[in-house]
Amino acid sequence: TSLFFRWRSIFKVDILNIMGPSIAAAAWVWGLARTGTGKTLALLVPVIAVPLATPYIRGLDILAALPDPIESYIRPAGGYTNFTLFPWAAFVFAGAAIGVVLERASGAKDEARRVWIVTAIGAVILAASLAASYRPSPFPNSHFWTTSPSYFYLRVGIMMTGFGLAWLWSEKLWAGQWQPFVLLGQTSLFVYWVHIELVYGYATKPISHRLPLWASCLGVVVLTVVMYYVAKSARDWLTRKREEGVSDWRTKSLSVMGL
Template sequence: MRRGYLDGARGLAVLVMIQIHAFNCWVVPEDRGTRLFGLTRLIGGYPAVLFLFLAGVAAALAGERERERGALGDEVRRRGVRRALQVLGYAVLFRVWMLASGSFARPADLLRVDVLNCIGVSLLLVALALAAPTAGTRLAAAIGLAVAVAALTPLAWDAPAVKVLPWPLRGYLSGREPEALFPVFPWAAFAAAGAAAGVMLARARTLGHEGLVIALLAAAGGAAIPAALYADRHLPAVYAAYDFWYTSPSYTALKAGVAALVLAAAYLFDKVPGPSALRQLGRTSLLVYWVHVEIVYGQWVAPWARGRLAIGEATRGVVLLMLAMLALSIIRTRVGEWWSARPSRAAAAA
């Protein structure tokens, strides 16, 4: 059974993703100092956080559901690995598509570590953590994975052992590489944190305490934000090289806290009756991601807009793009429903 609040949170991530990509690509240089553009940059890193966090939640919920149906631990792990490899397959196909869209001008784009690549590798790690035999050990393993990834990030980015690896592999470990947009360190920590939340949520729904666990997650997330800022400003330095915005465990904890708060807000808004544009977008997030990136960055739809729109023009373009992606999402859902209903209609006619 789908949890509507997960789709809603994912849909919010989709909207923020669309605006950051579009503003970043379309706005003229002289308008990049405006307050609106600065705001888009400030929140621009959170869609990936939410996608990874929610991917971890979904992976844990799927694993717990399979266990309830009698699946053994090895079988659950294998299914988790298959799901992760499927995401990596989508990542490769997407990179091939974008390479073709760019007329094969930059072959290095094929090996870029983008968000889908990061989600796939992160889910591989999560699948191993969730192979533990009991819910308690799975929860501990997921939390341990999140803490370990966050704590090792400042070391991994500059480790001599990482620097001797081939550059496509280095990009999965260190963000120092030019094409490494989403290295495993620290981004996999968000998937692991989501997996920990998913283990708790699976058990909570069985016991009828889902709302309570959501509240506890919100409280933990709310506490993590000031705690992370305090640690960054007042605790003694631990790492030789430290960068709050890129490698800091404190900033990773802060962003994980924001993700937990967004999850709680989505849970509350999901109680509002009626259709939801956010839920709709969240159900088709991969399709919207793929199509909007082609529209914004590709050569086949709107290359003329790149770096040529004033902030007001770009804002109108963002609104139109969001509406177009919502329409695409609805069409995809309707076509899927029609296609799924075809066998039953044929049987009824017979």
């Protein structure tokens, strides 16, 4: 039984399994249009369609005919998944659409203007989604924490608003100084790999799903600080090894992970 579950875990769908095909699909959609406006609008179509379709996708009986490892990419099935294309793929398209908007900035002032427009739109989306979350859902099979479009757009709004604050930190308040957001962004794959072991590994199993809200929030803050210093230490170590001319499996592995 233990061996079966180990082999079964090979087919488990994680967020990276969702991001890979989503990035490829976003690149294809991006290439359909010629202008920046066209590309943005094309990318926004899945941002709207995928979350709205999610409650309906979850209730499609025909999907049960698919093998669980395949069905689990579309909706939860057989314990193979924590993430599914519906709605998680839409986050990639949202990021790509924002990227197109920012990439077309013609200078520092235009970039700042675009950043604040994105931030303002994000704040509106956040407020509207929060208000909608208190209303009865018009969708079947809709549950706030899993399939609700309101929950999806609430998270998009939070990220768009947070993006503006991160830009303000990095470009204005502490420009050229302490840049934790830049470091965590550049080392995100390494941070992801390490944090998985810390959050979901055996070390934290005794407190998994047992913490009150305040302790969970504190844990997020502590984990963020820990991951920043882990990433910084790993990058500093790699920099020293490169200066010493060392090139072995350790340095190559860290380089592949973005350090």
